[in-house]
Amino acid sequence: MDDEYSKFVRRMNPPRVVIDNDTCEDATVIQVDSVNKHGILLDVVQVLAEVNLIITKAYISSDGVWFMDVFNVIDQNGKKIRDRDIINYIQMRLESNASFVPSMRDSVGVMPSEEHTSIELSGTDRPGLLSEMCAVLADLHCNVVNAEIWTHNARAAAVVHVTDDSTGCAIKDLNRLTTIKELLCNVLRGNSELKAAKMTLATPGVTNRDRRLHQLMFADRDYEKVERAELQRIEDKGSRPHVTALDCSQKDYTVVTMRSKDRPKLLFDIICTLTDMQYVVFHGMVNTGRMEAYQVKINSF
Known part of the structure; x- marks a missing residue:
């Protein structure tokens, strides 16, 4: 019964996508408002990754019922998104609420x-x-x-x-x-x-x-971890991501902070991993410099 009610609420409140090229001087701002559901953040980030957009900043917010994300994005040339086909594709995919994430399957x-x-x-x-x-x-x-x-x-x-x-x-x-x-x-x-x-x-x-x-x-x-010596590799510790997890038991969430060298689809890979581990991102912030990405995520258990 609860599941049917949730579906009804989502039908009554379809996702709303606003793509703005005027507010920010050096990036296109994409804002997504929707009723919250498990995996919705991954759906949004996946669509942006599919059209090869680079996320320079992101603000993720959810109160458990409503979901709002704001992304600053640029294309592969560091420019705003002016291509109407790409803009229409993003709006069509996100507002249709038809993203599909398949279940786990065998090898x-x-x-x-x-x-x-x-x-x-x-x-x-x-x-x-x-x-x-x-x-x-x-x-x-x-x-x-x-x-x-x-x-x-x-x-x-x-x-x-x-x-x-x-x-x-x-x-x-x-x-x-x-x-x-x-x-x-x-x-x-x-x-x-x-x-x-x-x-x-x-x-x-x-x-x-x-x-x-x-x-x-x-x-x-x-x-x-691979224990066999012949499979272990010597890694440059200076190039490895720095990840910390702080357990806030009083508020029933974990704060995950990551600092690493930036690369394409980094946020997509992170959200995929958290989703597969059955974590939900309630709030988060992403900021990238010229070569480095700094991300903070708060996840519920």
Whole structure:
């Protein structure tokens, strides 16, 4: 009953997006007001990341019921956003309230669509893994349209879009999809005795590729410390982010402060991580200098 009531409230109060090029001298200001729901901050930041905008400042505020964010953004050339197509896309995506964040899935999934088949993989990283995966797909007459692969702490995750080499379209034959999954599972397993690969036939849906890679790596527990000496790396401590977490038990929240070298999609990556860990950002501030980002977030448990 509560869930239906929440849906009713959101329908009665659709998101409102204001994009302002006049208030700030050197950035476009995007303000989003909406009824609060879990994952809404990630939805907003994801849309800005999709059009390659750089967030220079952000103010995040939520009282538990209502959500208001203000972002100062620039394009890749450091200019305000003047392209009407980009402005219309942002408003359409955010005001439609149709952002979709898929649930966690197992380590190998195959998602068919009309244009291509999306293959999601995660497992133990090793030299030659990508080459073996591509060789299997080539032998099965699959054409790789595009692919993105992440590795961290000896774990690997990939999202690969393939088509049938003969038709140029998605692969719909279930027997062939099963064969693809079985062979890729064998490649992922290799000679490793660590974690057996699992396979699922994923439910079709709209998926942001970076978001899925975050989910795949998190589900594969890539954040766990690697104990084996041969896998440990010597890192430059001066270049590592500085993160502190202060527990405010009287107010039932944690203050997380991070200072690091700035880079594209930094805020997106942070919000993905907090969302996957089931934290909710109630209030936050983001400020970037010429090369450094300073972020403060207050999260509820």
